Amino acid sequence: MPSSNIKKTKYIFVSGGVISGIGKGTTAASIALLLKSAGYKVNPIKFENYLNLDAGTINPIEHGDPFLCEDGTEADMDIGSYEKFLNENMGKNNFVTMGQIYKTVIDRERRFEYDGEDVEAIPYITNEIIHRVENAGKVNNADIVIIELGGTAGEYQNVFYYEASRMMTLKKPGDVIHVHVSYVPTPGHLGEPKTKPTQLSVRTLNSMGIQPDFVITRSSKFLDERRKDRLALFCNMHKDDVISSPDLNSVYEIPLVLKKQGLDKKILKKLGLRQRVANLKEWENMIDKMKHVKKEVEIAIVGKYFGTGEYQLRDSYAALFDAIDHASWESGVKVKTHWVDAEKIEKEGAEKIIGKVNGIIVPIGWGERGAEGMIQAASYARNKKIPYLGLCYGMQLAAVSFARDVLGLKNANTVENDPETKNPVIHFIPNQKELMERRAYGGTMRLGGWEAKVKKGTMAYKIYEKYNSFLNKNKSIISERHRHRYEFNDVFSKQFEEKGMIISARSVIENLAEIIEIPKTEHPFYFGTQGHPEYKSRPLSPHPIFIEFIKAAAEN
Secondary structure, three states: OOOOOOOOOEEEEEEEEOOOOOOHHHHHHHHHHHHHHOOOOEEEEEEEOOOOOOOOOOOHHHHOOOEEOOOOOEEOHHHHHHHHHHOOOOOHHHEEEHHHHHHHHHHHHHOOOOOOOOOOHHHHHHHHHHHHHHHHHHHOOOOEEEEEEOOOOOOHHHHHHHHHHHHHHHHOOOOEEEEEEEEOOOOOOOOOOOOHHHHHHHHHHHHOOOOOOEEEEEEOOOOOHHHHHHHHHHOOOOHHHEEEEEOOOOHHHHHHHHHHOOHHHHHHHHOOOOOOOOOOHHHHHHHHHHOOOOEEEEEEEEEOOOEEOOEEOOHHHHHHHHHHHHHHHHHOEEEEEEEEEHHHHHHHOHHHHHOOOOEEEEOOOOOOOOHHHHHHHHHHHHHOOOOEEEEOHHHHHHHHHHHHHOOOOOOOEEOOOOOOOOOEEEEOOHHHHHHHHOOOHHHHOEEEEEEEEEOOOOHHHHHHHHHOOOOEOOOOEEEEEEEEOOEEOHHHHHHHHHOOOEEEEEEOOOOOEEEEEEOOOOOOOEEEEOOOHHHOOEOOEOOHHHHHHHHHHHHO
16 A cells, blocks of 8 residues: 655554563554555564574574564564564564664674763663664655564563663654553453553553553453443543453454454554554455354374473464464365374374374474474375475475385485484585584574475476466476575485475575475375475465365365
8 A cells, every 4th residue: 555645754662561472463463454454654673572683593482483584584473473464574674682782782882883982771772772663664664663562561671672662752752652462361260350460560661651552451351341441540541542452263353353443543643643444355354264164174283392391382383373274264174283292103103193184294393302203294194195294394304204115215314313324315515514513503594585496297386376376487486485404415306206206396596405295196285395385374365385285185
């Protein structure tokens, strides 16, 4: 939609209260969608508390699945929410960590760029935060920048973000508002929602010099008038600015719930912007598809990042589960996911642990733990003619499985797990090996969008061609995002293809194997991709590989 002709960039800070994981990211993304749908150019930016320079080295169990951007930025999952809600690519200008902030300031000090001043957190850290916020508006020529503050109000790690928010509010009167997303619990033994935690969270904001313009209450149900009255009274705000965000069947319903309460209009009014009606027709059609799925299939996800203590986490494979959801709505098929611990397969076998399912996915992974279980899963899917989708590590281990079972190379492996293997089906390419020896781990990764040429007549080509997605038909070129450091060893290519495994796509620059498949004449769907189609899937444009995989599962 065309950008409005306004002189000043406006800023919306979004913070969270009471508990982490309350839904700041989906709230920020929902607000962004509403404002974009009303004709404004919006750019979101996420500020994280941790000192890591990016999310690439963080255990997915600790902080969820890092989201991989087109430019190679390894970011927080919320960046994925921004892409999916806005249907736009995000990148390095949309993701900031406290580690980046500190490093930038310290590097400047070392270069004597502060002219000998004693460098303190305020104003130098806060100035750098403000610079990043303002830059997010400039690089995208945005009318409105939405700033999501990581963590929860009251944590010591994010105090400088809140101070920067306070400073910007003073510096740009009328151009900055603050939205606070907070939790209103309903304890089972009481049976009524309690507003005190949110009152105290807002009090914490007040102690930092911030008065929220809106409080968005996360709760199991819509908040009643009595609870809104209490929050308005004790949070020093108008009742109409207390917005309900109850638990829903899908996060994609949030924009519609917020719009129904007039949040978009209220935000535009507070920012002094012209009122426009948000057009969410496409979004509403997608929600309607979601609610009218018919046939049900069961898909086994064979991984190793599901558990934290005694609890199971969806966030470790967030992008994958989202991609499955998007494709299932488009296909009209309800997908029931069966989470399978790969280490249990190693102990008890694939048939016993996986059982009868309609499809198997082996997703991203690193290291030896659970790898043999994933190899068994790949063999089980191939032998039992169960639709199989291998993503990155899942593609590599499918190749190991094929080498052992079909080529008869019993000790075949990836050098990641067995550096001394005599049949390194998956290996380092020479320049990667040199970098690894110098412990330059980041330099060994293929990150971000990577072009590949797809062989005509293959299942891969037909999938991309059918949905007219990501495929340059004139050149047979596709582009998928990558996040890995090991590659298929081309020495074995001829043996693989002689025994029926097709290499259906190769990278344009290095001629590396990107996609492997077994023809449909031999298997209903056996497909491995070195790229990550899950990171490019969006609710309004599901990735074709997932659509066809789910269709194959439904026919199984």
